[in-house]
Amino acid sequence: MADTELPRQPETFALWREAQDTSLRTRLGGAYYLLAWLLTWLFSAAPVEMLEWGLAGVGFFTLMLTLRLLNRLPAEQAPQALRTWLDRHWALILLTALAWGFTHAWVLHDPLFSDSRLIATLSTIAFSTALAFNFSMRKGHAYLALLLLYLPGLLALTLLWNEQRATLITLAFYLSYLLLALNRSHREYRNTLTLELKLLEQQENLELLSRTDSLTQLGNRYHFNSLFPAMVANAQRQSNSLSLVLLDIDYFKQVNDAHGHACGDACLSAFAELMRQVFRRDSDALLRLGGEEFGVLMPGTTLEQAHLLAESFRLELEQHGFSVHGQNLPLTTSLGVGCFDKNRDVSAEAFFKRVDDALYRAKGAGRNCLILASVA
Known part of the structure; x- marks a missing residue:
């Protein structure tokens, strides 16, 4: 064994x-x-x-x-x-x-x-x-x-x-x-x-450390790369729904440039904490994919359900922003949301690209918005 x-x-x-x-x-x-x-x-x-x-x-x-x-x-x-x-x-x-x-x-x-x-x-x-x-x-x-x-x-x-x-x-x-x-x-x-x-x-x-982002305590890119193909294969085999939410903090470089990297790190940690509050189901996998880009894998979740949760996260962040040293800083995020479609997504990579394209469309549309991959 x-x-x-x-x-x-x-x-x-x-x-x-x-x-x-x-x-x-x-x-x-x-x-x-x-x-x-x-x-x-x-x-x-x-x-x-x-x-x-x-x-x-x-x-x-x-x-x-x-x-x-x-x-x-x-x-x-x-x-x-x-x-x-x-x-x-x-x-x-x-x-x-x-x-x-x-x-x-x-x-x-x-x-x-x-x-x-x-x-x-x-x-x-x-x-x-x-x-x-x-x-x-x-x-x-x-x-x-x-x-x-x-x-x-x-x-x-x-x-x-x-x-x-x-x-x-x-x-x-x-x-x-x-x-x-x-x-x-x-x-x-x-x-x-x-x-x-x-x-x-x-x-x-050691395995947990290798799969965990040290700053946010979310899963890291290595964990995503091992988890995502397995979840896609399971969804394809059992015909279950699997949704993916990709999030990118808007203008994050400006936060680092204006307030320093320590503030930027605190911003990332606060962003991750809000993710845990909104995407709080045990089945949801919360991940930091790199830099200011995050992701949520949601097995057994339809596109409509993922859309509602992702939009509630965007609104919550937009309304409350980020507090540092008693000062509230505006903070928003762009999101791409999609659900695995075995007729359209021939592989895990194809599914990810479809949702990633939706994220870039959201950023190109002025940021602080959500684009569904189904209409891409």
């Missing part, structure tokens, strides 16, 4: 990372449970006599393996979908661990498995070690899985204390080590996840 596709919300990213790691680390686990049972059964003293039990074990562990493989990661990154997948997958892991724990206890208790008890015990050690070091994402679940793997066998060894006390004590000590290792592994996993989240946040901040 590319960086641009990574979930950005910390909670969603943590769930996504856990699901990815769980899926990757559990891919072959089910196969080894099946293999361990086959070796334990086939190397027992009487595999033919236990044919039905042997095949039943093969069927069960094959089913667990199949269910793991079929439980594929969700296509969507919604937290609820990820939680559901994780809960379902951990249910399979815990059920398999429980089944192997009772299998190990049975093998230790039944004399027919005297030749293959070591296989079952070593398999239990291998499975529990893999759990402690590879499945520490959910510490509580991993603790439970370890206990399900070990406790039935330890109970069986307790019943055979005189013959198996050395094995019992050794396995009990190893279980205590695995519990400590699991706790340490969980801390390391959480620390790594925290570091990933910090890096993701830093990357997002």
Whole structure:
């Protein structure tokens, strides 16, 4: 998955990372449970006599393996979908661990498995070690899985204390080590996840800075160049309306020449703030395209709606102007407004040119006016 596709919300990213790691680390686990049972059964003293039990074990562990493989990661990154997948997958892991724990206890208790008890015990050690070091994402679940793997066998060894006390004590000590290792592994996993989240946040901040005009805090030209073609393509594909408003502050050079660039910067900031007040819908994208030229992308907005909002902005600016050092300076803007027309606009560039031409017509018509691109 590319960086641009990574979930950005910390909670969603943590769930996504856990699901990815769980899926990757559990891919072959089910196969080894099946293999361990086959070796334990086939190397027992009487595999033919236990044919039905042997095949039943093969069927069960094959089913667990199949269910793991079929439980594929969700296509969507919604937290609820990820939680559901994780809960379902951990249910399979815990059920398999429980089944192997009772299998190990049975093998230790039944004399027919005297030749293959070591296989079952070593398999239990291998499975529990893999759990402690590879499945520490959910510490509580991993603790439970370890206990399900070990406790039935330890109970069986307790019943055979005189013959198996050395094995019992050794396995009990190893279980205590695995519990400590699991706790340490969980801390390391959480620390790594925290570091990933910090890096993701830093990357997002850098991307935001690269897309934001530092003076006005609106989107910059780079952001417009990446956003505009995507919005046009979406409008063309779904036959939705998309309006574009281009604004140019009238005679802005005279403001800089008469009052200085600091005043000019304050003027640009005030202009941007008024844009935020008028074009305040969450779907509107407000941008500074360069110098004194601004733009507003308005998805789901008809030409008439865009016209009304743009004209209200022009009138508001004309009536109130710009206040600096207690002095009110007149400030106006020329606007070009257009709506994407798939029959007329063969590309995003063609749509932009049509609205840009309307803006230049407004400037040529004496400024402080609005021209619709539809009549250009």
